[in-house]
Structures are given as C-alpha cells and as structure tokens.
Amino acid sequence: MTDHRQRSGRRGQGELEALVLSALREADGPATAGWVQERLGGDLAYTTVITILTRLLAKGAVTRERAGRSFAWTPDSDQAGLAAHRMRKVLDGESDREAVLASFVTGLGPDDERLLRELLGDSGSEGEA
Amino acid sequence: MGVFVFLPLVLPLTAWPIARLAEQHLHPRTATRLLTGVAAVMALCSTVCLGLVMVVGTAQLPGNPLPDGWSDPEVRAAVPFDEVVGKAAIPALCAVVAACARTLWRHGRVRRRAHRALAGLPPTGVAVLPDDVPYAYALPGGRRDRVVVTTALLDRLEPAERRALFAHERAHLTARHHRFLLAVQLAARANPFLCPLRTAVSYTTERWADEEAARAVGSRRAVACAIGKAALLSRGTPLATLAGFAAPGPVPRRVAALLGPAPTARRWPSLFTSVGLAAWCAAAGTAVSAMSSANSAVTMVLILRAATPL
Numbered sequence: 001m002t003d004h005r006q007r008s009g010r011r012g013q014g015e016l017e018a019l020v021l022s023a024l025r026e027a028d029g030p031a032t033a034g035w036v037q038e039r040l041g042g043d044l045a046y047t048t049v050i051t052i053l054t055r056l057l058a059k060g061a062v063t064r065e066r067a068g069r070s071f072a073w074t075p076d077s078d079q080a081g082l083a084a085h086r087m088r089k090v091l092d093g094e095s096d097r098e099a100v101l102a103s104f105v106t107g108l109g110p111d112d113e114r115l116l117r118e119l120l121g122d123s124g125s126e127g128e129a
Numbered sequence: 130m131g132v133f134v135f136l137p138l139v140l141p142l143t144a145w146p147i148a149r150l151a152e153q154h155l156h157p158r159t160a161t162r163l164l165t166g167v168a169a170v171m172a173l174c175s176t177v178c179l180g181l182v183m184v185v186g187t188a189q190l191p192g193n194p195l196p197d198g199w200s201d202p203e204v205r206a207a208v209p210f211d212e213v214v215g216k217a218a219i220p221a222l223c224a225v226v227a228a229c230a231r232t233l234w235r236h237g238r239v240r241r242r243a244h245r246a247l248a249g250l251p252p253t254g255v256a257v258l259p260d261d262v263p264y265a266y267a268l269p270g271g272r273r274d275r276v277v278v279t280t281a282l283l284d285r286l287e288p289a290e291r292r293a294l295f296a297h298e299r300a301h302l303t304a305r306h307h308r309f310l311l312a313v314q315l316a317a318r319a320n321p322f323l324c325p326l327r328t329a330v331s332y333t334t335e336r337w338a339d340e341e342a343a344r345a346v347g348s349r350r351a352v353a354c355a356i357g358k359a360a361l362l363s364r365g366t367p368l369a370t371l372a373g374f375a376a377p378g379p380v381p382r383r384v385a386a387l388l389g390p391a392p393t394a395r396r397w398p399s400l401f402t403s404v405g406l407a408a409w410c411a412a413a414g415t416a417v418s419a420m421s422s423a424n425s426a427v428t429m430v431l432i433l434r435a436a437t438p439l
Contacts, residue, residue, distance in 0.1 A: 018249020077259075079249045084258035086246035087277065091264070094239050104265040104282075104294060105360040109378035113361065116381050119388060120357045 013055075014086060016044070018079055020052045021061060030065065030072035059085045134182065135214075137174035137422040141322035143414035144171065148329035150407035156392045157336035158304075163411060164333065165309045168326040170415045172316035174422035179222050181429045186215010228318035236311055243268050247275065255295065257283065263362040265294055267301035274302040285362055290355035293346045297355075300341035306334040332379050339383055340391065353387035356380060 023039045024031055031039075037049045044052075053073055056062045061082045064071040077085075108116070144167060151160040247256050247268075255276045256268075263282035268275045276298040283291060301307070309330055317327040339356070343349040360380040386392075 014245045014248035022249070080257065081259050083247050083250050083256065084260040084279065087243065087258055088260060088262065090239070090242045090246050093242075094235075104297065105356060105363060105380055106378070108360055108380055112378040112381050116357050116360060116384060119381060119384050120354065 014083075016048075016052050017056055017061075017082060020044075020049060021056060021075060021079060021082060024062065024073055024075045025078070030067065030074045032067065032070055032072055034070075036073070056082070061085065134178065134425050137171070137178040137418050137425075138320070139322070140414055140418040140421075141171045141175065141320050141326075143410065144168070144323060145325050147407050147411040147414070148325045150403060151411070152329045152333050152336075154403070154407070157333045157340055160333040161306075161309055161330055161337055164326050164330050165312050167411050167415050168313045168316035168323050168330070171418050172319035172323060174418045175320040176222075176225060177422050177426055179218050179225065181425055182214050183218035183222055184433075185429065186212060186218060225319050229315050232311075232314055232318055236314075240268065240270060243277070244270055244273065244275075247277070254299075263359065265298060265359070267298040267306075269302055269305070269307045276302070282359060282362065285358060286355055287351075289346060289348060289351040290358065293342050293348075293352040293355040294359070296342035296345035297338045297352065300338040300345075301334070304337065304341070306338065309334055332382070335379065335383060336386060339387055343387060343391070349387045349391070353384045356387070357384050 019040065020036060023036050026039065027035065033046065033049045033053055036053070037044060037046055040049075053062060053064070053071075057064060059082065061075070061077045062073050063076050064073045066072075144164075147167070148164060151164055155163065250256055252273070254274065255278065258277065258279050260279040261281045263279055263285070265276070265278040265282055268277050276295060278294065278298075282294075286294060313323070313327040313330040317324045339352055343352045346352060357380075
C-alpha cells in the first residue's frame, strides 16, 4: 500500500480499480466512498473514487446499498475475479486474437469432434506408449 | 532483365507445397525455423521488387519528387510494361506498408491490454482467472511472461494434464514463439501468396510446444488428452472454415501426432526423400528469389545512378 501512496502521476485504470477493490476488502462491512478515499491516504479525489466504484459496480465486482444520503459499498469479487472480467473483455474485443496470443487450442471444425473422440478413445485401451 | 524483375512477386507460390510437406514431415522446431526464414526472405524480396518497379514506373509522372533521369527510356526498358506496372505498384506498396503497420499496432495493443487486465494480481508466472469460459494462452511480455488460464479449464483436467498444459504454454514463452508468429504474419501481409506459410507456422509452433510439453511431463498421452479435453470443452466457438471442408483441423492432427512416436530431429534431410526434396526446394526457391531481387536491385541502382545528372 505505502508504495502506491508515494507514487504520483497517472496510473492505469486497471491499477486504480485493483487499488480501490483491495481497500474495500479491508473494510469490516459495507464502506462508504469517503472511507475508501481515506483508506487510500487521500491520494485520489472523492469523485475519482466514486467513478471507479461505479465502474466496479458495472463489472459486478462490488455491490452497493443506500445508507442515508450516500451509498455503502461491499466487495463482491476478488482481484482475480476482476482480472477475469477485464480479460474476457479484451479477448471478446479482438476478433483475431489467435494471431497474437498463442492459444492452447483453436476451435474445432465440422468433423473434428468425431475424429478427436475416435483418436482419444482408440488409444485409451492401449495404455501409455 | 525482362519479366524476371517480377520473379520475387510470384516465387512465394513455391512455398505452398513446401509448407504442407514441412509441417507433416519435419521436426516441428526445424519446420518452424525453416518456414519462418523462408517467409521472411521472400517477403523482403517481394517488397524490394515492388519498390523498384514503383520508382521506375512513376518517376516520369509530373510533380513527383524523384529525379526525372530515373525514368529515362533506357531505365524504363529494364522493366516491361513500366507505366501500368509502375502505377499499380503505388497502391500495392501503400497497402503493404499500411497492413504491416496495422498488424504491428494490433499485436502491441492486444499484449498491452491483456497485461493491463492482469494488473492487481500478484506478479506470478501463472495467472489463474476464475471464469466459466475455458481458455489458456501464453502472454509474452519480456520479464513479465505469464501463462493465463481459467478455472473452468483447470478444474476439468487431471493433474498430469495440467502439468502438460503449463509445460506447453511455458514452451511457447521460452522459445519466443510469438516472434515467429509475428514474422510470418507480417510476411503474409507483404505478399498474400505467403498466407499458407502463416497457417503452417501457427500449426508447427503448437506442435513444437506439444513436443516440449511431452518431454517435460514424460508422457505423450497426457499432452494429447489435455489438448483433446480442452478442445472438446471449448468447442462452442467453431472454426471459421468452409462448410464441408474435409481436411481435419489442427487439433485432431496435433493429438494424432502426439499419439504416434516422437519426431526425430535430423539436422538436414537427405535429398532422396519427399521431405528432403521439399526442404531443398524451399531453400532453392528462397535462394533464387533472394538472388533475383538482389540482381534487380543492383542493376536498377546502377542504371539509376548512371541516369541521374549530378
């Protein structure tokens, strides 16, 4: 946390979201945006914290409930869940991602599934080669 | 020089049978290196050739920045159909440059965005994401190389198959396979005749990683099972191929190769086998392409220098 506070300047969106989410997870129960801002050492503007929380809400990473005149926020997923959500967005947005990221398997053609089951089924009886 | 000046543009056609034979018969590591090298040299030669044709054919157009001497009749005599070809070469060269720039830009963007998506996770070599879509891939990034895999895929694999999956992805990263893939992609943009080489190299890099994984895990069958299971899990996304196209896709071919014996890594195959013939044809085609475009380039430079008033 301390090195985050000391570092100034622009940070990536993902990094800020991770920061706010981890602060929220340190709270005992639902926390307000003001509490989160304080927890982060007043490094971020109140409106920025609200913006990031709203973005996390859209990603299903946090939930909120009305508490008086403001909202109380609760974390719903952890850092990994948030990263998974962001990664899905990156992958869905790139039509030819296969060209960049060496994927473990590519899609199967029309006859490939039958062929694959045959191959794996046949060699199953032979045991280890 | 006559029509030989256009040779580098069509010589990549020799790569088609070679790509097919090399991916079937050569060790995947040899095949990857050979095909990538062939693709890079041929793409470079074809681009040089395109540039020369453009310079000669267009230097006489009014208002262009090239010296008028470059399109003297004797210079133009070196290129057949100079006017038509020269004008056609301008959009072609622009298209090549734009397509290559776009490919590089996209490559950088996907990698940057994927790394940004993982921000906030502990900086480990493997990032396990809780997601119900099964996928896994290697994310290169200098010192921040990472293997990205979802829980949906890991949960369905046996321990040996998981080890095979990680070994496969790590092999991609240690052998820097993304560089080979980027090189053949750029080559295919520079000359569309090289597209079969791109498909072949994306298959041989997978086979290369499969073989490395089989060696690391010590079981070819575990790797085959991991690939088979992963493919059957993610079959919701069909491959965009022609319907009814009978040739088996890359995944069954990889599994079949793993269920067979390990390929032998010979240094350079004999000429008297079909593989050897293919490899030698590839080498000869590349050499002829390189020499003819070098010849064209040198001749052209000499003529242009002679024709430039100093």
